[in-house]
Amino acid sequence: MKKFxxxxxxxxxxxxxxxxxxxxxEVQLPNGKTSKREIIKHPxxxxxxxxxxxxxxxxxxxxxxxxxxxxxxxxxxKLERGENPLVAAVRELEEETGYTTxxxxxxxxxxxxxxxxxxxxxxxxxxxxxxxxxxxxGDDDEFVEIVxxxxxxxxxxxxxxxxxxxxxNYAVLYLHALEGR
Amino acid sequence: MKKFxxxxxxxxxxxxxxxxxxxxxEVQLPNGKTSKREIIKHPxxxxxxxxxxxxxxxxxxxxxxxxxxxxxxxxxxKLERGENPLVAAVRELEEETGYTTxxxxxxxxxxxxxxxxxxxxxxxxxxxxxxxxxxxxGDDDEFVEIVxxxxxxxxxxxxxxxxxxxxxNYAVLYLHALEGR
Numbered sequence: 001m002k003k004f005x006x007x008x009x010x011x012x013x014x015x016x017x018x019x020x021x022x023x024x025x026e027v028q029l030p031n032g033k034t035s036k037r038e039i040i041k042h043p044x045x046x047x048x049x050x051x052x053x054x055x056x057x058x059x060x061x062x063x064x065x066x067x068x069x070x071x072x073x074x075x076x077x078k079l080e081r082g083e084n085p086l087v088a089a090v091r092e093l094e095e096e097t098g099y100t101t102x103x104x105x106x107x108x109x110x111x112x113x114x115x116x117x118x119x120x121x122x123x124x125x126x127x128x129x130x131x132x133x134x135x136x137x138g139d140d141d142e143f144v145e146i147v148x149x150x151x152x153x154x155x156x157x158x159x160x161x162x163x164x165x166x167x168x169n170y171a172v173l174y175l176h177a178l179e180g181r
Numbered sequence: 182m183k184k185f186x187x188x189x190x191x192x193x194x195x196x197x198x199x200x201x202x203x204x205x206x207e208v209q210l211p212n213g214k215t216s217k218r219e220i221i222k223h224p225x226x227x228x229x230x231x232x233x234x235x236x237x238x239x240x241x242x243x244x245x246x247x248x249x250x251x252x253x254x255x256x257x258x259k260l261e262r263g264e265n266p267l268v269a270a271v272r273e274l275e276e277e278t279g280y281t282t283x284x285x286x287x288x289x290x291x292x293x294x295x296x297x298x299x300x301x302x303x304x305x306x307x308x309x310x311x312x313x314x315x316x317x318x319g320d321d322d323e324f325v326e327i328v329x330x331x332x333x334x335x336x337x338x339x340x341x342x343x344x345x346x347x348x349x350n351y352a353v354l355y356l357h358a359l360e361g362r
Contacts, residue, residue, distance in 0.1 A: 001242075001250055001251045001252075001343065002244075002250060002251065003242055003243075003244060003251040003326065004242075004243060004244040004251060004324040004325075004326070005244055005251075006244050006246050014195070014196050014203070015195050015196060015203055017205070017219045018217070018219065019219045019296070019297050020203075020219050020221065020297055022195070022196055022201075022203050024198070025246060027246060029322055029324065030324050031324075033321075033322070035322035036199070037246040037247075038198045038199065038200045038201050039246060039247045040201065040221060040247065040297075040298075041247075042294075042297070045294075045296075061182075061184055061185075062184075062185060063183075063184060063185040063186055063187050064292075064295040064296065065187050065206060065208060065218040065220060066218070066220045066221065066222075066295060066296075066297060066298055066299040067292060067295055067299055069182055069183065070182045070183065070184040070185060070186075071182075071292070071295055073295070076296075078296070108339070108350055109342075109345070110345055110346050110347045110349075110350040111245075111248060111252070111345055111346045111347065112293045112294040112346075112347050113223075113226075113293040113294060113298065113300055113302075113346075113347070114245040114247060114248055114252055114254075114345075114346045115200070115226075115245065115247075115257075115259070116200050116201055116221075116223070116247060117221075117247055117294065117298070118247040118248055119294055121294075121347070140214075141210055141214070141216035143185040143210065143211050143212075144185075145184065145185070158289070161290075162182065164290070164291055164292055164295075165291050165292045165293075165294075165295045166291045166292065166293050166294065166302070166347040166348075166351070167347075168291075169289055169291040169351065170347070170350065170351055170354065173351065173354050173355060173358060174354060176358055177354060177357055177358040177361060180358060180361045
């Protein structure tokens with residue numbers, strides 16, 4: 001949908017990094033005036049809700065530099081250029097948890113913060129986990145620790161804000177909703 | 182929690198905008214090596230799930246330049262410096278929907294995308310809406326249109342990806358979970 005479309009008058013590239021690009025678009029508003037939009041370009045990301053045979057959820061704890069603290073999150077990572085999200089999801093699951101899977105179901109996708117960023121996140125779920133004999137090496141600057149929790153424990157983590165990000169709060173609410181059916 | 186803390190060796194400011202700031206931190210990893218983190222600083226944001234007397238949800242449709250399309254979202258906006266999130270939520274509700282409220286309940290908060298941004302979003306809900314006699318003027322570069330939907334209609338919008346952002350997908354799932362109780 002193009003309602004209230006803002007046509008680009010000029011684009012200024014500010015930064016081209018490893019993860020994000022930043023540009024400022026001068027736009028023409030629906031009323032004919034102009035304004036500026038600060039835009040973060042991001043390759044998109046995938047996340048997996050992994051459920052073990054004994055009905056625990058596999059999370060990973062990692063340090064999040066923008067927050068200066070660690071969070072407990074569902075396994076996730078960014079898409080490589082042109083990568084199929086489902087393939088990326090299997091890769092991130094393997095690298096971060098040491099599990100792989102033979103079946104992965106799509107849950108939802110959403111833009112993380114559409115006001116300033118184009119990051120689109122795809123979420124999958126699996127209860128068909130297979131322990132890898134040889135763990136896949138992840139990014140060499142990523143340090144994660146596996147945390148397996150029951151749904152009740154995960155809800156407690158949300159209360160305590162140890163789980164505190166969009167995809168993981170969504171995942172816990174999703175499992176809560178499933179359970180209530 | 183500070184598990185796997187990444188200590189800042191050096192910070193380079195790249196951009197200081199109206200909405201976001203961008204910096205690159207050189208960090209010391211737990212294994213002693215160094216890496217770089219691209220970090221977006223954002224003032225944080227608030228969102229409201231407004232429910233009318235006849236049990237419809239009040240959304241707003243607006244153009245999202247980073248996506249080059251419009252989305253249907255719950256009313257939201259960024260925090261002013263030092264602003265109480267509850268006060269900001271009332272302000273955004275008034276500016277974007279023409280409703281105000283006498284009671285607003287906290288639902289949850291989460292970081293939108295903790296891998297690269299520190300944006301924290303606070304979500305509230307109200308079913309005590311009062312139509313304002315005089316609509317509050319919003320930002321002069323914001324164009325929004327009100328869309329009132331039943332929960333079933335909202336679920337259909339999620340299917341069609343007309344609703345397609347973290348806070349609004351969360352809100353629809355939240356109402357779905359409430360309904361199932």
